[in-house]
Amino acid sequence: MQFKLESTETFTTCLDTDGRVEYMPSIFDDATSNRLFEACLNTLDWQPDQLYMFGKKITTQRKVAWVGDQDCSYTYSGVKKYPQPWTADLLWIKNKMEALVQYKFNSCLLNLYHNGSEGMGWHSDDELELDRNAPIVSLSLGAVRKFAFKHKLHKTTHAMFLENGSVLVMYPPTQEFWHHSLLKTKQLVSSRINLTFRCIQLENVD
Structure with a gap:
């Protein structure tokens, strides 16, 4: 399935093998990005993320909010999440x-990273509920952070810095062939909110 970008902003193709990833800086200016950051921070029910690793339930310092249409429950790392309703600001962004x-x-996973010691390990957004024919659109608000891809087979890596108000688009079949990670840093950085817009296949939802 082919997709089309309709933006006056310039974009960079970051990956074009076994999928396609495009990066668009400054989709929103700093003033708008900062306003949206505060709106997301203050209007959503943020909860510590919980996941299973090596058979143990882990609670992260990073906080998450799962937002979506009413039937869009979502399971990852063995934990099922039920959606909060869309806010006016999130609908505008969507x-x-x-x-x-x-x-x-029909859904959006938001991650709140308080500082550089919080990140996300290597993973793919390939859960059964997700529509594999849909792109995943990731909006960054707040601190600039380093983001990386690693090929599942030949371990090629590609890294970039995601800026305030920027958008990263991951087109299928990127999730089948690549892992991605938000890398931790020892540098002093402020908070960051990441919004990843997704499409849940409702026929696969309990």
Whole structure:
């Protein structure tokens, strides 16, 4: 399935093998990005993330919020999440992201990283509920952080810095062939919120 970007902003193709990843800086200016950061921070029910690693339930310092249409429950790392309702600001952002890629989303996973000691290990967004034919659109708000891809087979890596107000689009079949990670840093950095817009296949939802 082909997708089309409809934006006056320039974009960079970061990966074009076994999938496609495009990066668009400054989709929102700093003032808008900062306002949206505060809106997300203050209007959502943020909870520590819980996941299973090596048979043990782990609670992270990073906090998450799962938002979506009513039936869009989502399971990852053995924990099922039920959606919070869309806020007006999130619906506004969702409409902008849908216009960029010409695709409709029904859910969004938000991650809140308080500082550089919090990150996300290598993983793919390939859970059964997710529509494998849909792109995943990732909006960064707040601190600049380093983000990396690693090929599952030949271990090739590619890294970039995600800026405030920037968008990263991961087109299928990127999740099948690549892991990605938000890398930790010892540098003093402020908080960051990442929004990843997704499409849940409702026929696979309990």
